[in-house]
Every structure is written in C-alpha cells, then in structure tokens.
Amino acid sequence: MGASRRVLVVGGGIGGMASAAAFGQRGMDVLLIEKRPEFTVPGVGLGQPANALRVLGELGVLPQVIAAGFQYDSMRYFDYNRELIVEHKFLLGGPGLPAVCALSRSDLHDILLDAALKVGVGIGLGTTAQQMEQEGNRVHVVFNNGSSDEFDLVVGFDGIRSTTRIFAFGEAFEPIHSGYGAWRLQAPRPPEVDAMEFYQGLGSKTGAMPLNDELMYLFHIRPEDPSEKLAREDYPRYLRERLNGYGDHIAEVRDALGPDSDIVYSPLEPAILPPPWYSGRIVLGGDAAHTFPPHLTEGAGMALEDGLVLADELSQDKPVEDMLDGYVQRRYARCAFVYTFSMQMLHSEQMVRTHQQLDEARRELKANGSARIAASDRILNLPVLPAKGALLWR
Template identity: 35%
Template sequence: MSTPRTVLVVGGGAAGNAVTILLRRAGIAVDLIEAKDDWNATAGSGITLQGSALRVLRELGVWEQVKESGYAFGSVGITAPDGTVLQVQDDLRTGGDDLPATVGMQRPRLQQILIDAVRASGAAVRLGTRAETLDQDGEGVCVRFSDGTQGRYDLVIAADGLGSSTRAAVGITAKPEPTGMAIWRVAAPRPAGVTRTDLAYGGPAYIAGYCPTSDTTLYAYVVEANRDRASIPPESYAEEMRRLASAYGGHWPEITAHITDPAKVNYTWFDRMLVEGSWHRGRVVLAGDAAHCCPPTLAQGAALSLEDAWVLAGMLTESGTWDDALLQAYHDRRIARVRPVVDASVQLGQWQLDGVRDADVPGLMGRTMTMLRELP
C-alpha cells in the first residue's frame, strides 16, 4: 500500500504536540484534538528538563526559545533539613556536551512554546474536543468526535495522558497505580542565591526541593506519603504545604513566605504505569503518559514522552508501510529505554518509603542517567 498520509493525534501535551510538529515537518496531514478548551496553557508550576529532553526540543526547533525562557544549570545540591549543604554533584549532560545538563522552566511557558510551534506547523487543531468512538478496519480508523463530526485517518496516536480514554477504548487495560508518595508543588519568586536544584532529605517530608525556572522564578516541591485527597480541602492547600515547608532552612523561609494562595498549589499522588506487550491495537498507537508514567524522582517523565514522539515520528516518516510490524518495532525500541527509567524512578521512592539507609542511590541514578546519554 502507499504511505498513509493522515494522522489524528489525541492529546495536546508534550508527546502530542511534539509528534504533531515532526509529522507536519514531513508533510503528513495531522489533526490534533485536545479535550481542554485552554490547551493546558496555564496548567502546572514548573518542570525540570534534563539533557535528554532538551535534545528532542532542539529537534523540534524550539531550543532557542526554551533556552531564553528557562534557567540552565549543571549541578544538584544535597542539603540537611536546616539548609546546610552536604554535597554538590555535577549533573550528567544526557543530551550531549553541547546542551546544558538541566533547564528549569515554568511549565505553562514550555506548553505555550509547543503550542505556537504546532500552530505554525499547519496542523488542524480542535480544542474542547474528544474522540468518542474509534471504528477500525484494515486500512484506517473512523473516528466520531464529541461535537458530532467524524473523520477517517490512516493512524491515530493516543497521547491523551495518564488517564487516557483512548487507551481504554481500544482494550488496553493498564491503569496507573499509586506508589505511596505524593507531592506538593508551587511556583514562587526565586531567591537570588538559588542557582540550581537543591534537595533536602528528612524532616517532616521525604524530600523538600526547588528548581529555578527563570531569572526571577522557581518552583518548589515537598514530597510526603500520600493521603486521602478527599480529606484535604483545596482551600487548605497553601496552609498544608506551608506547614511542611516551614520545617526547612536555607532558602526555604523566603520561599515559604510566598506559599499563600491555595489556587497556586498543586497536590498530586505519584503513580506508576507501564503498558506491557504492544503499545498499539490495529492503527491506534500510544505515546507518552498514555503508555507509561513514573514518579518524578529522576525528572524523566517529560523526556520520555518527548522521546516517544521523536522515535515514533521518525519511524513513520521513514517507512512506506504502516503496519503491525512497524508499530511493534516502535514498542520494542522504546520499552528497552522506558522500563529501566520507570523501574529506577519507583525504586528510588520505595527505598525512602521502606526507610532503607544503605541503598545504592548514587549507583542506580548514575547507571540510569548514563543510559540516557545514548540516542533513543
């Protein structure tokens, strides 16, 4: 058969936006639908982008904007709860020596950069729209949308996140499972002395950390055992995070003073998921968080999603035939890289939950990050 030329991308997050940009660059017609009317343009506080993510962003053509908007640094500090710096370690440049080890960014700014690139690509974008039904045959997928319209596509890429309805619609039963930890996050002004990520272990939480996201901003986070979310009213979020953060010294008192607006504080559980077997059913294929997720203990969630998009788009544009063999090859290539990251991310948290004091944390992190220096 001739090379299919029409793709539906479900979901406008990192994976969906990235695969859209890359497929459009290859001349493939792409429709992108996103369930949220605002395209997630204001969601989230901050994001840590390591070199493996920056490498893909450079391939997307947005690296210069990311560099100008974010805050680049090359080390991580380990501190005591009182703020005493115990160790400073250089980060591995997983994207290569010509890219920073790490860039912190305001998550809405990264999303807007990707949105602008999708718009510029010429993709057809429909917001506030869901795929209600997917009917497949040997040549394509007929999709009925939530607005009553329908379309036919050679391939559907499900990049609709952790709770992917597309994943469930094609009979893939994997669901995210909580790991036992939860995180409080907030954006705040950056104290002048904050020039890298610092992590404090111990105190009332498992981890208290922050990451600079621009010359003037950072995002701060506190990790604790997960609690029943129904028992924490949203209006108390600032008070709860402030209570935990107030136990930490160093730059934390200045940061904590800005934790006042509960609407700006985010509370989420850590989840784990890895779809086993193939990541496709017929002509519907998963990418990003729809296929896998892990705790942010290695800060690799966005990087893995961006890599999925890069690898999948490359395989689709290089092949004249889109079939089971190609989509299975995509899975096989990605699973060898994704599984170690998911497993290591979960293990790092589990050691803390279990109170293991002699765990080989540096060894596990070093092995995993070294692997990520290789091209996906």
C-alpha cells in the first residue's frame, strides 16, 4: 500500500492500537480515533497465549508485556469446591516464548499506546466518524466535530457494536444476546492460583487466572435473561448470589464483595462476520468482525493477529483489493475455529445442571479434556507470519 498512504483506524482498544502501531512501523500515515474522551480501560485481565505474544514480539513490546504480567503453562479443571478433575499442560510457546502471560487490560493497552505513539500515530480522543463515503480509491470521513478528511483505507476495530461495520454492511450483522452473561473482576491472588483455573458449577462456570504476584482475574459465566436490567450499583449483590455454591477461594472472593468492588458485566454476544470483512476501502478486524466466548482467552489474541496480518498484507506490492482479500483468507478459518471451539465449550459446560450431570462431566473431562485443549494448542501455536512460502492453514 505504500508508506505515503493514509490510514484511519477507528477504535482505540487492544486490536485498534496494535494495528495502528503495526501500520506506523511500516511507514504509513496513521490516525486513530477513539470515542471516549480519555483512555479509561476497565481493570479486568487478559490471558495472552503464545500466539498473541508472538504478535506483541513482532510489535517490539514483548519484554514490557512479560515484565507486567504473570507467566504460566497449564490449565486446571476443578469442580465447584476446587476438587481437581484434570490438568492440561499447554502445547504453546517455544524457545524464549512462554505458553501464556496474563496481565491487566489497562497495562497491555498502555504498552500498545506507547508503541503507537513512538511511530507517530496520531490520536483523536472523543472523536467519532459521523459519515463515511467512498469516492473512487478514497474514503471521505466526516467527524463529530464537523471536520472532515480523506483516507486510502479505513480500518474498523471499534468493537462488537461497530459503527464502521454499519457504514460498510448496514445492520445485517448486529450482535444478538446468546442468553449468557460474563461477570469479571480482579481479586487478591492466593498463592496456589498459579495457572488458569476453571471451576465447573451447577448451571454456571467460574474461572481464575493470575495477573501478577498479588492479583488474579476472576470471571463467572452463566445464563442471563436478555430482558433483565442489571443496575450497576447492585452488581456486588448479583455476583454474590451467582457465586453461591462455590467453595474454597471463590467463596472468599464472594464474601468479600462490597459496594466498592470493581465488577464488570457484559452479555455474551458471539458472532463471526462472513467473508469478506471489507467493502471497498473499509475493512474490519477484532470484535467488529468476530466475537467469541472467552473460553480460549483468544479475543484479544485474534484482534492482535488481525492487526498484524492486515499490516503485513498492506505492505505487499499488489492491488489493494488483493491485499484485503489476502487478509481475509489468512484470518477467516483461524477465527472460525476459535469461534466454533469456544462455543462448544460454552454450551457443554452450561448443560451441567445436576449432580448426576456433574459426575458425568467429571468423567468426560478426565478422559478427554486435555486432549481437546491439546488439539486447539497445536492449531493456535501456528505462527501468523510464517516463513515466505509457508501456508498459514493446512
């Protein structure tokens, strides 16, 4: 696409910031706009598997990520009283690359923001695109402050309710509530929580991952009525009720919840946009193109990969449409795998409603749980920037 081309990135989250940094590192003139007036990032955690860490290495920020986070190499399945069912050692990573490094979302965002600023990315806070009109090989954009500009490409990393997606495709692919919701918060980390932990409950599932020596990230997934309005001030009460029945340190977190607890709730609205992910010179990535249940901790990882692969394609000497086709071809099957695999995990765990079903799930997980995750590991450990001539998907 060339160093002289102008790119507008819409959305200042993890994927948008990473793509902007990758574009800037390749000499492109980049403006990133974010609708929030300042970068205030909810204090929840992100597990970054090795495939995400490879992208962060390509962006030159892996040392900062490792320094800010907590490395681990296994996943453990428990029942609701933290009785171990099975442990899986990840088949991820490689020499000098851990299987997983978890850290707070705010720390990762700050690291990526610094990388973007270092390569001259312009930042427009409190800024949205009010209109996008494609005129030949350019996109004319009118912003909410009344100003306008033209770009060679508009890249939408503006989340599950993407306005960029609407400009490109209308409202045909708007998110739909799955009937499940996710509760998230940070909590003090017991020393024994030194890996990813899943706890199978009756009609719900809880998990925890270490973020650093002091903190862990706790999440809880269960059916939620889409029509019910959950008042934020009542989040501590709601979450206490939902964690009833869990023992061990989950019970300790539950009992410590109070008015000052920083709890994040969001409905699960999984979706994947069918190809192509672009229309003319408007292209999508991250949650604007695909949203997964959190079971493989790959939401941020897939957004990071999107940004890097798109930047790699845009650096090629070929027509823009061919570059955008190449981006989608390199990304769709991989993202579709994550979507399908994580949806299967979501449905299987939420079907456990009785003690008899829990006993059956315990036997099945003990026999097959590690083998399933191993299959996912082998796929996701494939690099997205292989040696020249190598295939991304076999």
